[in-house]
Amino acid sequence: MSKVIGVFDSGLGGLSVLKELVAALPQADFLYVSDAGHCPYGGKRAAEITDRAEAITDFLLARGARLVVVACNTATIAAIESLRAGYAVSFVGMEPAVKPAAALTKTGVVGVLATGAALAGEKLHQLIERHAAGVRVLTQPCPGLVERVEAGAIDTPETRTLVRRYTAPLLAQGADVLVLGCTHYPFLKEVIQQEVGPGIALLDTGPAVARRTATLWSAEQPAAAFASSTGTLRFFTSGEAQAVAAVASQLWGAAISFEAMS
Numbered sequence: 001m002s003k004v005i006g007v008f009d010s011g012l013g014g015l016s017v018l019k020e021l022v023a024a025l026p027q028a029d030f031l032y033v034s035d036a037g038h039c040p041y042g043g044k045r046a047a048e049i050t051d052r053a054e055a056i057t058d059f060l061l062a063r064g065a066r067l068v069v070v071a072c073n074t075a076t077i078a079a080i081e082s083l084r085a086g087y088a089v090s091f092v093g094m095e096p097a098v099k100p101a102a103a104l105t106k107t108g109v110v111g112v113l114a115t116g117a118a119l120a121g122e123k124l125h126q127l128i129e130r131h132a133a134g135v136r137v138l139t140q141p142c143p144g145l146v147e148r149v150e151a152g153a154i155d156t157p158e159t160r161t162l163v164r165r166y167t168a169p170l171l172a173q174g175a176d177v178l179v180l181g182c183t184h185y186p187f188l189k190e191v192i193q194q195e196v197g198p199g200i201a202l203l204d205t206g207p208a209v210a211r212r213t214a215t216l217w218s219a220e221q222p223a224a225a226f227a228s229s230t231g232t233l234r235f236f237t238s239g240e241a242q243a244v245a246a247v248a249s250q251l252w253g254a255a256i257s258f259e260a261m262s
Contacts, residue, residue, distance in 0.1 A: 003231070004029045005217060006060030006068040008053075011039035011150045011239075012248050013184030014071030017094075018233075018257045019252075020210035021069065025217055030229045031060055032260065034248070036239025040146040042115030046078040049117070053079035057087060058098040059236070059261060064222070069213055070094065073114060073182050077121035088222075092213045096124060096181040099131035104201055109136045111170030114181030116141040124181075138173055142166045142182070149184040152247040163188065165194045171196060174244050180204040187251055236261050 005028050007018050012034055021030065033056050035041075041049050053075050057068055069092045070076045070083070076093035083091050096118075101110040110132065119139045128137045144165070148159045170178065173205060178200060180186055186204045193202060233256070237244045241258040249255045 002066040006065030008033040009072040010041040016186040017071035020206040024210040024214045034237040041074040049078035101177040102132040102135040107176045109174040111175035112179045177201045
């Protein structure tokens with residue numbers, strides 16, 4: 001089996017998941033696609049998002065990927081069932097951390113920060129019904145936050161204003177746990193924590209996705225085949241490669257380059 005794992009997001013938010021994946025699977029080869037030419041997904045129709053997800057999956061499979069991580073909450077909600085039905089490879093999607101949040105809350109109130117499209121999807125409401133019985137779950141769309149991360153505007157007055165605008169209603173209603181329901185938001189975690197205070201817990205799904213991916217990947221590899229190897233990273237984008245790379249390097253914490261999708 002191939003050791004190549006494909007990862008994609010509407011933009012650069014999926015890099016927060018990729019960091020966890022690389023830490024969990026240092027022997028694997030990763031291909032990352034930032035669909036910056038079509039970002040953000042939050043305001044798009046489900047059919048349009050599914051079309052993009054299928055096009056990117058085709059791109060990744062053509063380059064050797066045999067397992068695909070949909071590192072985007074909005075794309076997971078819109079497209080993952082279609083992807084699983086249409087391709088003979090494994091897919092790992094994002095699932096907002098509602099279950100651990102429900103277990104952690106002391107006030108009985110949890111807030112979910114996400115894109116409008118993610119909050120409109122039936123998948124999230126099913127998740128809440130299954131795992132948050134007896135807990136009040138408040139949902140908060142956060143227009144503009146994805147764009148702030150894509151611009152590299154992590155700690156600016158404008159970003160902090162948006163964070164306060166979206167978190168204040170949740171805190172006012174008693175939420176003591178906030179779920180970061182978009183892969184872009186972990187890059188804002190420090191800013192969000194500063195704005196909401198140390199008494200509010202912030203949860204994201206990246207580590208759980210990495211654990212699930214590691215389980216699937218390891219099951220498909222010959223025993224110890226890559227135990228002593230070091231994996232590789234390649235980055236692609238549907239946007240302007242140099243501009244995407246500049247912000248991605250800031251978020252990644254090291255210089256990385258992007259190739260244009262062909």
